[in-house]
Amino acid sequence: MPESATIQDILRQSTCPACAHHVAVRFFDGGHLPLTTLAWPKSANEAKAMKRLPHSFVRCVDCGHVYNADFSYAEVPYSDKPNLMFNKGEIWSEHLRAVVELLIERLPSDPIVIEIGCGEGHLLRALAGACRGGRFIGFDPNASIDAGDAFEARAELFDPAVHLAEFRPDLVISRHVFEHLMNPLGFVQSLAFAAAWEHCPTRLFIEVPCIDRVFEMGRTVDFFYEHNSHFTTQSMSRMLERCASGVDMIETGYNDEVLFALAEFGERQQAVDFAESANAFRNRVRRSHETIQRELDILARSEYSVAIWGGTGKAAAFINQLGLDAQRFPTVVDSDPDKAGTHVPGTGQLIRHRDHLLEHPVDFIVIATQWRAADIALEIQRTGIRHQAIVIEYQGRLIDFLRDEHPYRIEPSDRSNESDYIEPIPRPKFLSRRVRTRLMKEAS
Ligand SMILES: [Zn+2]
Structure with missing residues (x-):
């Protein structure tokens, strides 16, 4: 078949x-x-x-x-069932000694070493014994590790976002853990990002079962549930190349049945730049939403009437993100007659066709979708909808679409058509300097 x-x-x-x-x-x-x-x-x-x-x-x-x-x-019940690993085979013990030697050669004096999923701490104990000084920390959610004086035991999962900065390790070791992880690449990328963000360069040693030989042997016993993820030399290389600053070593051992890799993680300026910019955006949005919500609330409580233009898509996002509920902002209109009769997702206002405003004019028309504001302003003028001002959100506050500076103004290309010209109307009271000053005071 x-x-x-x-x-x-x-x-x-x-x-x-x-x-x-x-x-x-x-x-x-x-x-x-x-x-x-x-x-x-x-x-x-x-x-x-x-x-x-x-x-x-x-x-x-x-x-x-x-x-x-x-x-x-x-x-997989990791929290209440121990993962017992048999460490006593003679050739396997020889392999462990080789791993200890390999790591010792690459460690500075007085190293800080973390092992993730350290089990009873066999390797960490051996490493601590071989180094005269240093600090050794074993992470394992299985709380019953008896570390004695050999190393510090932490009965929790290692979290790069927390523990990298806390310990600033020279080396993080992970042996026979990655094959169990749902998202090993995600873990290594988190470590890489934490190393860059915290300015905390480190190295990661990974050891996993190797399936390079499984293909030719046609062996299937490796594929049981707890081992979700099976590395080949190639897939390990690809994973590390995607996020490490350097890959120092990828080798197989124990008759090619295990795979070990050592990689370095250091500065990643672009990742840090993206993170800083995202953080700045988040802070700015929080402040602008607070300001606009206060401005809209003042508008709702004022003697002026308000309509929101747009009730689906980006307009519905505007209404929901800023919490424009149906009690304070009952009037929602849309250019598209097909949308009339439906309701704003989440807040429930009935969406009416814009012609509703011909018979029920309002003082302020809030255009929820800035990118279409120029077209809507023209539509308002051509349809003859009376109003005091068209308002949009820009740079964290409400502005007057026709009078204030913003990048959404699109001049009609055919100025010979007189109806394309939007006649400025007197500055409405709401947006007068006095009101603005009050708004800014209340908003700050
Ligand atoms: Zn792949």
Whole structure:
């Protein structure tokens, strides 16, 4: 059957945990099977009654990573069941010694070292023993680590946004954790961003099972539920290249059954610039919304009547973002007769056709969509809708569309058509200097 598979049979749109590519192909359909390592059933009946979970392993067509496209982290009980790792095999012990040596060679004197998911702390203990000074911190949500004096134990998940700045580690170690993560790339990118944002350069050592040899061997036992994400040398490289400042090493060991990588994370000016600009935007928007909400509230409580022009799309966003409720702002009109008779999403005002304003004129017309304001102003004039002022939001306050400076004024190209000329009307009282001063005072 697979020999004659069509693209519809094999293509699966899904996000690769290693490189974030969105197209994968079916690789191993394991069917519905129970957890294998984290359940610890106490009786035969409990074991047989275990929940069956989907094992839909796919392969990323961009980096070759293999992962369970139907994995759900919530199905794996990490918080109350320990992940017991057998560390006593002779060749495996030799491998651990090699890892310790490899790390020691690359550490400064008195290093600060964090291990994520340290378990009972076998490696951290060995590293601390091999270094004369330094600080060693083991993170593991399993609260029962007996660290003794060998290292500091933290019974919680390592959060780059919190703990990188707190400890400023020279090295973060993660062994046999990444294959369990829902979003390993997201974790490494968070670490990369935290290193840049906090000006805290660090290194990350990752060790995971390696599936480079699985393809030729046709082996499937690697693909059980708890191991959601399966790295090849290539997919590990791609993940790190996407966010590290430098990749120092990617190697396999233990007869090519494990993969380890060491990468550096430092300055990333563009990421910091985007973050600072986003933060500035957020602060500015918060202040402008407060100001405009106060201005609109004063308008609603004044003796003037108000209509909002626009009730769907961006206009509905304006109404909802600024909380323009139906009690204070009952009149909403729209240029489009097809929208009349429907209601503003979220706030519920009846949307009327703009001709409603011919018989029920208002003092202020608030155009909710600045980008269309020039057209709407022309429409108001041509239709002969009476009003005192057309108001739009610009730079965090309400302004007079016809008199104030703003970038939304579009002069009609054909000035020979007299009806395209918008006759200025006397400055309305609401926007007089006195009222503005009052508004600004109330808004500040
Ligand atoms: Zn990928």
